[in-house]
Amino acid sequence: SAVISQKPSRDICQRGTSLTIQCQVDSQVTMMFWYRQQPGQSLTLIATANQGSEATYESGFVIDKFPISRPNLTFSTLTVSNMSPEDSSIYLCSVEMSIGGRRYEQYFGPGTRLTVT
Amino acid sequence: ELKVEQNPLFLSMQEGKNYTIYCNYSTTSDRLYWYRQDPGKSLESLFVLLSNGAVKQEGRLMASLDTKARLSTLHITAAVHDLSATYFCALETSGSRLTFGEGTQLTVNP
Numbered sequence: 001s002a003v004i005s006q007k008p009s010r011d012i013c014q015r016g017t018s019l020t021i022q023c024q025v026d027s028q029v030t031m032m033f034w035y036r037q038q039p040g041q042s043l044t045l046i047a048t049a050n051q052g053s054e055a056t057y058e059s060g061f062v063i064d065k066f067p068i069s070r071p072n073l074t075f076s077t078l079t080v081s082n083m084s085p086e087d088s089s090i091y092l093c094s095v096e097m098s099i100g101g102r103r104y105e106q107y108f109g110p111g112t113r114l115t116v117t
Numbered sequence: 118e119l120k121v122e123q124n125p126l127f128l129s130m131q132e133g134k135n136y137t138i139y140c141n142y143s144t145t146s147d148r149l150y151w152y153r154q155d156p157g158k159s160l161e162s163l164f165v166l167l168s169n170g171a172v173k174q175e176g177r178l179m180a181s182l183d184t185k186a187r188l189s190t191l192h193i194t195a196a197v198h199d200l201s202a203t204y205f206c207a208l209e210t211s212g213s214r215l216t217f218g219e220g221t222q223l224t225v226n227p
Contacts, residue, residue, distance in 0.1 A: 031212075031213050033213075033214070033215075035215075042205060042217045042218065042219050042220050043160075043205070043207075043215075043217045044217070045214055045215060045216070048212060048214065056212070058214075092159060092160070094215075096213050103165065103167070105150075105162060105165050106150065106162070106209075106213065106215060107162060108152075108159050108160040108162075109159060110158075110159045111158075111159045113157075
C-alpha cells in the first residue's frame, strides 16, 4: 500500500512564528490536498496543491497565511504563518491514488498536531 | 452552499446491538466516502460509494448510497467495542475536493 508521511508529527510553537509541514508520498500522484481539523471538529479543506503552479485555496483560506509549495509529484509543503492560538489544529495532507488496481481513492497522511501557545 | 450533515453526532451503543448513521448532502455527486478516525489518529478509509444503489460491506459495517435522495447510510451490525471511533462521511465534488460531515462519535459499551 502507499505510504504517506508527514513531518513533523507534532509541534508546539509560539505565537507569531511560522511552521512548515512536509508531506511525502512514496509514489507519484496528481492530486494532493491540505486539510485542517480543529480540536473536536471535522475536517476542512484548505487548498489543492498544484504541481508547477499556485495552489487553489478554499473560501476562508489565503496564500499569505497558508503558503503551499508542490515542487514535484511526490512532495508538498504547507506553511502556517504568523501563528496564533486559533491555528492550533491537526493538519493533514491527502492524496488521490489507485492502490492495488482499485479505483482512485483519497488517502490521508498521519497528520501534524500543532499547538500554538 | 454545499452541506453534508450527519446524524446522530454522538451514539452510545451496547455491544451486540444494531444501529445506523445517516449522511445527508445538498448537491449531486457520484462519490461518497466513509472514514474512521480513532482518537489522536489520522483517517482510515472504510468505503467509497460510486453510484446510486451502491452497497458495500466489510465485517460488521455496511454502507449504502442513494444519490436520488442524497443520502448515505452506515449500518453497524452486532456492535463490538473495537468499533468505538469517530465516523465521517465525505462528499467528493469537482476537482476531487472532499466536504466532510460533522462526524459521529460512536461508543460501544460492554
